Amino acid sequence: MLVEGGKSRSGGLCVYIRDAQCWNARLVYQQCSPLAEFMIIKCRPFYLSREFSSILLVAAYIPPSSTTNRSEALYELHQHISEQQTAHTDAFLILAGDFNHANPKSVFPQLHGHINFPTKGKNILGNVYTPHSGAYKALPLPHMGASDHTTVMLMPAYRPKVKAVRPAKKVVRVWPEGSTEALQDCFATTDWSIFKQAGIYNDITDHQEYTETVTSYTRKCIDDVTVTKPITLRANQKPWLTGDVHRLLRERNAAFRAGNEAGLRTARANLSRGIRVVKREHSRRMADRFTRNHHG
Known part of the structure; x- marks a missing residue:
């Protein structure tokens, strides 16, 4: 990747995820060019708010040499993140990295930065962005090893x-x-x-x-x-959640409590199939609604 990025030394990206928190992380996209280096990881932690289906974790690095092509670098980043957001509409986006003098908010105005203290010298070169302004509280920590960037700890504050x-x-x-x-x-x-x-x-x-x-x-x-x-309607209730899905959920839970392994396998398969059906029907209804509004 360093060769593709046009550099002979330094640079590169790395993301570590604890197995105790999440073990199903997978790389869905990566890119390394002279303009920008970034990777997009999709994962679902064991503990995640119900309104989110998964997490899209984006690690990015825009080198100082991209100053003259800053808009092109941000365009590449925006294009591929938007594709993943379209494919995973309920995912929670976390964009983190070293952006130097590029500002991701110019292409993602709905994102909020969580770091308000210098990360290198007197400048905020690294930042973390999410769609929710109160998602995290950032705290500065000492540098790791010989790094010239401040270590940042993000404390979850999302309600x-x-x-x-x-x-x-x-x-x-x-x-x-x-x-x-x-x-x-x-x-x-x-x-x-x-x-x-x-x-x-x-x-x-x-x-x-x-x-x-x-x-x-x-x-x-x-x-x-x-x-x-x-x-009772709750704020985190999915719009596609129907009475049939609730019935399938009750059947699965009943099979689990009864210790019926064969019945549980059948109930889980029926539930997965039922969720796919109602999601497909909900998507069709939404598409029809947009079509009517467009022609109306």
């Missing part, structure tokens, strides 16, 4: 959404099995002409009263065949 935002109560309508057929039978046996006759005065049809009467009757029929129940 999960489930604790920062109160749960919301909502009443939803549930359609029991057979309710759709019952509603269709109700409509099929209804004499709709009586509503029109009730809205006629002096041979003139009052369309507003006619509409309100039919709407009230339709609403009553729906109330007769359905039930309502209160639910």
Whole structure:
């Protein structure tokens, strides 16, 4: 990589991850050029807030020689990070490294820097950026070995959404099995002409009263065949999480508590399959919504 970067000595990137914290880290992209060196690592620690599916850890180094091509170096970084963010929409992004005089916020305005003290001499050359301003508290530590950069310790300060935002109560309508057929039978046996006759005065049809009467009757029929129940919405709840997924989760948990290994394997497979289906349906609905808004 040093040869590809145009340097004969020094430079290079290295990331260490403790096995006790995370053992599934994998390199998803790396690049080394005279403009910039960076690698993107995807991992999921054992302890991670529910609203995040994984972590995208980006280690970057923009050499001082890229001063004249600073925008090109940041463009390369932005392009490949954006591709990974598109592929992993729920991932938490951490961008760390030595940027010298380049400012990643020029291409990532939504990121927040967490280091506000000099990291080399009187300059802040290294920094750590995340999308959340209060994610970490940075503390300076002595230099490691013969390094001329200050060591930085980041203390987690992020407060999960489930604790920062109160749960919301909502009443939803549930359609029991057979309710759709019952509603269709109700409509099929209804004499709709009586509503029109009730809205006629002096041979003139009052369309507003006619509409309100039919709407009230339709609403009553729906109330007769359905039930309502209160639910709790939490801030970290996934938008694709449906009743079917909750049912599959309960089946998996029940098989685990019962110690049924064969049933647990089946329940886990059904859960994975069910999650893939609802995610696909949610993505299709979102795409249709954007398409309608675009053409509307």
